[in-house]
Amino acid sequence: MxxxxxxxxxxxxxxxxxxxxxxxxxxxxxxxxxxxxxxxxxxxxxxxxxxxxxxxxxxxxxxxxxxxxxxxxxxxxxxxxxxxxxxxxxxxxxxxxxxxxxxxxxxxxxxxxxxxxxxxxxxxxxxxxxxxxxxxxxxxxxxxxxxxxxxxxxxxxxxxxxxxxxxxxxxxxxxxxxxxxHKTTLRKGLVRVKLDGAAQTGEAILSGEREAGTLHTVAGAHGIAYLRFDRGTDLRTTGGAALSVDARDLTAD
Structure with a gap:
């Protein structure tokens, strides 16, 4: 292949x-x-x-x-x-x-x-x-x-x-x-998301009305997003798709 x-x-x-x-x-x-x-x-x-x-x-x-x-x-x-x-x-x-x-x-x-x-x-x-x-x-x-x-x-x-x-x-x-x-706590990073609705790579993600991150990979109903860890709820893309995040990803490695 x-x-x-x-x-x-x-x-x-x-x-x-x-x-x-x-x-x-x-x-x-x-x-x-x-x-x-x-x-x-x-x-x-x-x-x-x-x-x-x-x-x-x-x-x-x-x-x-x-x-x-x-x-x-x-x-x-x-x-x-x-x-x-x-x-x-x-x-x-x-x-x-x-x-x-x-x-x-x-x-x-x-x-x-x-x-x-x-x-x-x-x-x-x-x-x-x-x-x-x-x-x-x-x-x-x-x-x-x-x-x-x-x-x-x-x-x-x-x-x-x-x-x-x-x-x-x-x-x-x-x-x-x-x-x-060693000197900072990561406040942003890549997380796994589940998508409810159509979404495209590169769409901005909002938490309520606040900017929270960007959707990167889209693989069916799942994806990878770059997200602020303190804005991991009430998520949607600017195109209207709802997102949910595995809580285990909302932390630094």
């Missing part, structure tokens, strides 16, 4: 590849040796640039990233390279994913066991999983829909999704992320 949101695989080679990426991204790249980690690149102001999976192989690192963000990620990584012994190229490898029996070489999705497996290879081995329904049920955000240039990753659940390591050392935007982790 062709993935409706295609992925691109970047390859990093060179003797400095691990140290180079380790100093930039939110997770511990060393743990990708023979495995897979979920991570993001942020702006110095702590805002989202791209999320991706890093897989370590004996002579290279592979980055599995949304095709929509691949060119900009490649450009940013190239700018950071300076004199490091790192070569970064886009490959023609294919990303497959599924929730059924895993093919040889597949690795478990590190965000949530329910998200199945991921595989990088020459051909597409994906199954027919309804990914929007599955990730909505488990509050897993999607690049370009729930994760935007305005996103702070802790508000998007990256701690719960194993996408940030607070012990690994420096990364771009770390100061902002650490401050949000």
């Amino acid at each position: 062709t993935d409706p949101r295609p992925r691109t695989v970047l390859a990093l080679t060179g003797t400095d590849r691990v140290a180079f990426l380790q100093g930039l991204v939110t997770n511990d790249v060393a743990r990708a040796d023979g495995g897979i980690v979920y991570a993001a690149l942020l702006t110095p102001q702590g805002k989202f640039v791209a999320d991706f999976f890093v897989t370590g192989q004996p002579d290279r690192l592979l980055i599995d990233v949304a095709t929509s963000h691949a060119a900009s990620l490649l450009q940013r990584l190239t700018l950071y390279r300076l004199r490091a012994d790192v070569q970064i190229v886009a490959t023609d490898l294919t990303v497959s994913r599924g929730t059924g029996p895993a093919p040889d070489g597949a690795l478990p999705d590190p965000r949530d066991p329910a998200m199945g497996w991921r595989h990088i290879g020459p051909t597409d081995l994906s199954d027919d999983t309804d990914w929007d329904a599955l990730r909505t049920a488990h509050l897993v955000p999607e690049t370009g829909i729930d994760l935007t240039p305005d996103t702070y990753i802790l508000e998007a659940g990256f701690a719960r999704l194993h996408g940030v390591d607070f012990r690994k050392g420096c990364f771009v935007g770390q100061e902002i992320v650490a401050r949000m982790k």
Whole structure:
């Protein structure tokens, strides 16, 4: 099955590849040796640039990233390279994913066991999983829909999704992320919502007459919204659909 949101695989080679990426991204790249980690690149102001999976192989690192963000990620990584012994190229490898029996070489999705497996290879081995329904049920955000240039990753659940390591050392935007982790209480974030009525991605959400957030993913009668936690009742979209929120989501990770 062709993935409706295609992925691109970047390859990093060179003797400095691990140290180079380790100093930039939110997770511990060393743990990708023979495995897979979920991570993001942020702006110095702590805002989202791209999320991706890093897989370590004996002579290279592979980055599995949304095709929509691949060119900009490649450009940013190239700018950071300076004199490091790192070569970064886009490959023609294919990303497959599924929730059924895993093919040889597949690795478990590190965000949530329910998200199945991921595989990088020459051909597409994906199954027919309804990914929007599955990730909505488990509050897993999607690049370009729930994760935007305005996103702070802790508000998007990256701690719960194993996408940030607070012990690994420096990364771009770390100061902002650490401050949000240790010195503030999150007042906004992604939540699961149930919809009563037709609604569309991008609609504003009101609590009574007050602005409360924005609807992002829509998957049938369910969705993911960015919401103020103190305005989690009496919700409707500007298009008139009523919303209800699982109370367990109205809190910080």
